[in-house]
Amino acid sequence: MPAKDAIHDIVKAALIKDGWKITHDPYTIQYDNTRMYADLGAKKVIAAEKDKRKIVVEIKSFLGLSIMDDLENALGKFVLYRSILRVVEPERQVYLAVSDETFANVLGTTSGQVVMRDLALHVILVDVDKVEVTEWIEQSNTAK
Amino acid sequence: MPAKDAIHDIVKAALIKDGWKITHDPYTIQYDNTRMYADLGAKKVIAAEKDKRKIVVEIKSFLGLSIMDDLENALGKFVLYRSILRVVEPERQVYLAVSDETFANVLGTTSGQVVMRDLALHVILVDVDKVEVTEWIEQSNTAK
Numbered sequence: 001m002p003a004k005d006a007i008h009d010i011v012k013a014a015l016i017k018d019g020w021k022i023t024h025d026p027y028t029i030q031y032d033n034t035r036m037y038a039d040l041g042a043k044k045v046i047a048a049e050k051d052k053r054k055i056v057v058e059i060k061s062f063l064g065l066s067i068m069d070d071l072e073n074a075l076g077k078f079v080l081y082r083s084i085l086r087v088v089e090p091e092r093q094v095y096l097a098v099s100d101e102t103f104a105n106v107l108g109t110t111s112g113q114v115v116m117r118d119l120a121l122h123v124i125l126v127d128v129d130k131v132e133v134t135e136w137i138e139q140s141n142t143a144k
Numbered sequence: 145m146p147a148k149d150a151i152h153d154i155v156k157a158a159l160i161k162d163g164w165k166i167t168h169d170p171y172t173i174q175y176d177n178t179r180m181y182a183d184l185g186a187k188k189v190i191a192a193e194k195d196k197r198k199i200v201v202e203i204k205s206f207l208g209l210s211i212m213d214d215l216e217n218a219l220g221k222f223v224l225y226r227s228i229l230r231v232v233e234p235e236r237q238v239y240l241a242v243s244d245e246t247f248a249n250v251l252g253t254t255s256g257q258v259v260m261r262d263l264a265l266h267v268i269l270v271d272v273d274k275v276e277v278t279e280w281i282e283q284s285n286t287a288k
Contacts, residue, residue, distance in 0.1 A: 032255035068224075076220025080212075083262035084255060111176035111228060118227035 005044045006061040007128055011097045012046065014126045015057070018133045020048040027056055029081065031088050045081065047092070054092040056081055057124065062102045071106060071115075074098075079119065097124040100134055149188045150205040151272055155241045156190065158270045159201070162277045164192040171200055173225065175232050189225065191236070198236040200225055201268065206246045215250060215259075218242075223263065241268040244278055 005011075012022055024047035045058050058077050062070040074096055082094040098107065103125050106112050116123070116139045125135040149155075156166055168191035189202050202221050206214040218240055226238040242251065247269050250256050260267070260283045269279040 031258075032253060072220035072224050073217065074220070075223055076216035076218070079219055079223055079263055080216050080259060083259040086262060087258050109176060114175075114231050115224060115227040118230060119223055 005059040006063060007097075007099060007126065008044070008046075008059050010128050010131055011057065011059045011124070011126050013131050014133045015048050015124075017131065018050075020050045020055075023047045023049050023054075029084050029088065031084050044077070054089075056085065056092055056094045057097050058094070059097045060102075061099070062106055067106055071112075075115070075119065075121075078121065093122060095122045095124045095136075097126055099128045100125050101128075149203040150207060151241075151243060151270065152188070152190075152203050154272050154275055155201065155203045155268070155270050157275050158277045159192050159268075161275065162194075164194045164199075167191045167193050167198075173228050173232065175228050189221070198233075200229065200236055200238045201241050202238070203241045204246075205243070206250055211250055215256075219259070219263065219265075222265065237266060239266045239268045239280075241270055243272045244269050245272075 012025065016022065026042045027045045027047040028042045044060065045056060047054070047056050049055075058074065058081065060070070060074040062074075064070045064073075078094060078096050085092050085094060103123065107116055107121075107123060115121070116137075120139050121137075122139065123137040124133055125137065126132070127134045156169065160166065170187045171189045171191040188204065189200060191198070191200050193199075202218065202225065204214070204218040206218075208214045208217075222238060222240050229236050229238060247267070251260055251265075251267060259265070260281075264283050265281075266283065267281040268277055269281065270276070271278045
């Protein structure tokens with residue numbers, strides 16, 4: 001079983017400091033075929049609420065051998081959860097939480113920005129030293 | 145280094161039988177940051193041409209411990225290649241090639257269909273015993 005992500009507890013603490021209540025850790029989706037969505041990687045996904053907003057947060061460090069593999073894994077989980085949530089709980093938004101440093105090295109690059117726009121990615125940036133949310137980025141995609 | 149996918153050579157042979165010329169094996173994208181896109185998983189992606197059509201094909205068996213992990217990996221690579229290709233080579237379409245059996249067990253389920261529609265997934269189905277393409281599926285998504 002894969003462990004929690006390296007910055008799992010930091011992201012949780014940063015969200016709590018930002019006024020969010022963590023409602024599920026891990027968060028798993030049940031739809032159609034339960035077995036299918038009880039995934040091994042679910043430990044990297046939590047749910048939170050603040051006022052009337054509900055979010056699912058995929059927490060992702062980029063510590064693997066390949067940035068590309070890490071990015072594919074992050075995007076795959078993100079789009080899968082988003083696609084299913086649009087049906088089962090459309091009011092709940094999906095975010096990818098990464099460190100400021102990961103953002104600068106991966107999603108903030110020219111190619112990373114292309115991917116973020118095309119996929120309408122929503123990202124939470126976290127300062128892992130200060131344990132604080134530094135930015136919420138909600139891309140809207142230009143065309144499909 | 146990860147090896148080629150288990151049905152790699154079968155999918156290639158099926159495409160050739162279908163009149164396609166394999167132009168790249170593996171196919172890698174170079175854009176912005178070369179290092180970023182020289183990924184370890186590129187061996188699972190090929191490119192092909194037929195008449196004036198150009199395609200990139202991600203070949204994917206679902207042989208892992210978790211269908212969900214396999215699906216996330218497949219979707220992540222698919223959307224990443226598609227997002228970048230829309231900028232660098234927009235005429236080249238991206239497809240995910242799976243066996244008929246994988247399709248029935250994963251993408252053909254109710255939840256799989258939700259994901260395919262939402263992501264506008266393009267899929268090539270292959271009969272691995274007959275080494276033949278059985279269907280081309282080109283979903284258009286309903287809303288973004």
